[in-house]
Amino acid sequence: MAAKGKDLSQQLEELISSLQEQGILTDYFDDIKELQDEINPRFVDEIITIFLRVAEDYRAELTRNxxxxxxxxxxxxxxxxxxxxxxxxxxxxxxxxxxxxxxxxxxxxxxxxxxxxxxxxxxxxxxxxx
CATH class of the missing domain: 1.20.58 (Methane Monooxygenase Hydroxylase; Chain G, domain 1)
Structure with missing residues (x-):
């Protein structure tokens, strides 16, 4: 099980690196990742979820306007x-x-x-x- 978790963690790091190389993610994403710790283990996915919801709201508002x-x-x-x-x-x-x-x-x-x-x-x- 630990090996699978490590493989998945490595895949995640590779995905993040690839997205940064493509310019989809910036270095600010690294700053967000650093805020995740044992007290806030889901910090990154919570921030992404909030970002996507707010971005969709802005997109809808912009479309209307x-x-x-x-x-x-x-x-x-x-x-x-x-x-x-x-x-x-x-x-x-x-x-x-x-x-x-x-x-x-x-x-x-x-x-x-x-x-x-x-x-x-x-x-x-x-x-x-x-």
């Missing part, structure tokens, strides 16, 4: 279609639509960034002692 970008994608497809049909007038109209949808998306994304910054600043102010 980027509906305007979906319109940019649709406008780009219309431009491709017009180009493939050799429709010069259609290309000009579609290009204008791409530009318009991009500006709408850019404006909305900048609003999101501004609001996120304000929220962050408000949280910082609350944390600072008076």
């Amino acid at each position: 980027l509906n305007a970008c979906g319109l940019v994608s649709l406008a780009c497809q219309e431009l491709v279609d017009a180009s493939e049909a050799n429709n010069k007038e259609g290309c000009l109209v579609a290009l204008e639509n791409v530009n318009h949808e991009y500006l709408v998306a850019k404006e909305n994304l900048n609003r999101i960034v501004g609001m996120e910054c304000e929220i962050y600043d408000m949280r910082l102010c609350r944390k600072q002692p008076e």
